[in-house]
Amino acid sequence: MFNFATICESVKRHWIVIAIVTVLALAAGVVSSLNSDDPDEAPTKHVAEASLYLTGYGYDQKDSGEYNYSFSEGYMVTDSRRLVVSSEVAGAVRAKYGKDVTITVPTWMNDEKKSEYSTRFLYIDVAANDEETALAACEMTVELARQAIERTLPVESVTLAEPVAIKTGSADRAANWGIDALPGEESTPIVAASGISMKKLVIFGFIGAFLSIFGFAAFDILTRRVRSEGDVERLLDLPVLATASSNEDMARLAKSIRVLMGRSELSSLVVAGASAADGAKNVERALVGADEVSVTGLVDLSGDVDAASRVLGADSVLLVIAENASSSKQLECALKQLRIAGVPVLGVVFVPKKARKASRAH
Incomplete structure (x- = not known):
């Protein structure tokens, strides 16, 4: 009969196989998470994107004289990207619209050369569960980013180069607006990179452990062999x-x-x-x-x-x-x-x- 003693004896006797089955079940959960086609499981997001254009970056000319623009331009964009994801900007936006909102600063990909480019354009992506939240959160992010850059960095101007719009295509890089955002095109949520679902890991792990433990316990009872x-x-x-x-x-x-x-x-x-x-x-x-x-x-x-x-x-x-x-x-x-x-x-x-x-x- 099934009882606690029976289960303990079976676990003690077959623990290596039970552990292997449980690990395999967890691995199956990872694979299932990464390859999920279920819209309820896949992390789909509506992504709004805008871009700012930065000009005139330099340091105190009294100390350094003429600044090397080509040398400083990289700093200009890098420092600006850091401000976008700071608590002053991204933190304030997430505090208002919720932790489900994510803010990133993707780079632009040259499709011909298949390489990323860092230019004076600063791309801002805001992902949310619905289109309205993504647009509103992106508008707020752009405005807070512009203010933070003008106040913190030695730039001449920060202008809105591309207005806020729902993005299609890849979620990992800046959009090609002439292709990815055609006028009148119906927006669809972007499927973000699949992640590991803890819910699936718990379910798969529990099923693997449960089936192996009670399977061996049933086997030991049905065969009724004396092993201890x-x-x-x-x-x-x-x-x-x-x-x-x-x-x-x-x-x-x-x-x-x-x-x-x-x-x-x-x-x-x-x-x-x-x-x-x-x-x-x-x-x-x-x-x-x-x-x-x-x-x-x-x-x-x-x-x-x-x-x-x-x-x-x-x-x-x-x-x-x-x-x-x-x-x-x-x-x-x-x-x-x-x-x-x-x-x-x-x-x-x-x-x-x-x-x-x-x-x-x-």
Whole structure:
């Protein structure tokens, strides 16, 4: 049955595969996010664009004399771009229109040479979820940028070169107005570069972990293989008296059995295995050699048709279960034979896989 102990045992046993499945599910979530065609998932934006034209940049001529215009022109545009995305400009616009508004200063791409150009034109892009907000936020950005540039930088003039308009085409570079903004053209939102959706990552990760954990838990229950001491107590509802890993374990087991039999005034013991693969013979041999208890027989509960009758030859049973040895059908048959016999079961000796291999080698 499904319970917390079953799930914990399955996670402990299959944690490497569960971790791999979860990582693969997260990777699938990343791929799904980056390749999403769902309009509800894709980050679509209406982008408004305008451009300013800057002239006359220089430093204090008393200190530097004549300024090198070609040298300073790059500073002029770079400093202006920095002011556009400053808290004074972009911060004020986002404070008014919301954090969903983004403000960028793209460069112009020369389509013939496939290279970016930095000119005296300062492009301003404002993206928003709707067209009206994009236009209004862009108007405010242009005005605040113009004021900040004139107040902060040594420019002669800042003029509006291209008015605010909804942009089409690429969101990563400045628009080619003669192509991208034809008069009367219906504006469409621009699909921004796809990002990783945390929502999808959580969903994919949860599904991967959930399916792998409960899949392995269901597999362990349906196959009903005994793979640990916890499985013995959970599946058979019997206590584990000892783990048969060494001779010392067998010596301690013999003393425990003697105490249990003496407490319940039992005189004889039969050693039973759920199947021939459980190694009950090795346990029976060790107990007989210890000369601590009276072992009257050895029974294969699932392979002997007279198993129940043979168990009745003693007044107590010691069940031997080896790791991953008996099938679910064999375990059910063994429990059925014990119920028919009605002889008290003292407990279970669990035989790990390593101990089974060692006994076979000898």
